[in-house]
Amino acid sequence: xxxxxxxxxxxxxxxxxxxxDDICPEDTVTxxxxxxxxxxxTDRTLSKAVTTLRVVxxxxxxxxAYLGESDTLVAIPLNTLATISSFQFINNSAxxxxxxxxxxxxxxxxxxxxxxxxxxxxxxxxxxxxxxxPEAGGNNWILDFTILTTxxxxxxxxxxxxxx
Numbered sequence: 001x002x003x004x005x006x007x008x009x010x011x012x013x014x015x016x017x018x019x020x021d022d023i024c025p026e027d028t029v030t031x032x033x034x035x036x037x038x039x040x041x042t043d044r045t046l047s048k049a050v051t052t053l054r055v056v057x058x059x060x061x062x063x064x065a066y067l068g069e070s071d072t073l074v075a076i077p078l079n080t081l082a083t084i085s086s087f088q089f090i091n092n093s094a095x096x097x098x099x100x101x102x103x104x105x106x107x108x109x110x111x112x113x114x115x116x117x118x119x120x121x122x123x124x125x126x127x128x129x130x131x132x133x134p135e136a137g138g139n140n141w142i143l144d145f146t147i148l149t150t151x152x153x154x155x156x157x158x159x160x161x162x163x164x
Contacts, residue, residue: 023118024115024116024118024119024120025118028115028116028119029115029122029154030115030119030122031077031080031122031123031124032122032124032125032152032153032154032155033075033076033077033078033155034075034076034077034078034106034125034152034159034160035073035074035075035155035157035158035159035160036073036074036075036076036158036159036160036161036162037072037073037158037160037161037162038050038071038072038073038074038161038162038163038164039072039161039162039163039164040163040164041143041144041163041164044163047072047073048072048164049071049072050068050071050072050089050091050164051091051092052068052091052092052093052094052095053066053067053068053071053074053089053090053091053093054066054067054068054088054089054090054093055067055074055076055087055088055089055090056087056088056090057085057086057087057088058086058087058088058103058105059086065077065087067093073158075155078106078108078125078152080110080123083107083108083109083110084105084106084107084108085105085106085108086103086104086105086106087103087104087105087106088101088102088103089101089102089103089104089141089142089162091141091164100139100140100141102132102133102135102140102141102142103132103133104130104131104132104133104142105130105131105133106128106129106130107127107128107129107130107131108125108126108127108128108129108152109125109126109127110123110124110125110126111123111124111125111126124151124152124153125151125152125153126150126151127150128147128149128150128151128152128159129147129150130145130147130160132145141164142162142163142164143163143164144162144163145160145161145162145163146160146161146163147159147160148160148161
């Protein structure tokens, strides 16, 4: 009986030490993902899906950032520890004969903002810019893009439109 009382007191003290701000709520805005929408080059008002889009980081780690069947909006993470992120955007990634890879480089300045004790900091991206690396022979599937905002601080709207 005494062991149960001691265990109860220990558990009670452990939970008494926790406060609300020890846990970061899911609805707290943290470092945003880059939101990219895809549109038709001939009618820029129409969304246009990219068939089996695959987005891979273009660095030594070669990590997959996104893989989708047919998408008009994707979200990818930018590197918070650098001011440049480069990605391979692979159109028709499931078809080895029709695959087309474009390299897109994003440049930005990072700013860390304190959220609270539980969530710590979030990074926002300022002075956002993009560049599509031209392929030899003009074989890019990404034909144009428009930067919708130069400051990325949330995920409520698209930040970049890619036309293909």
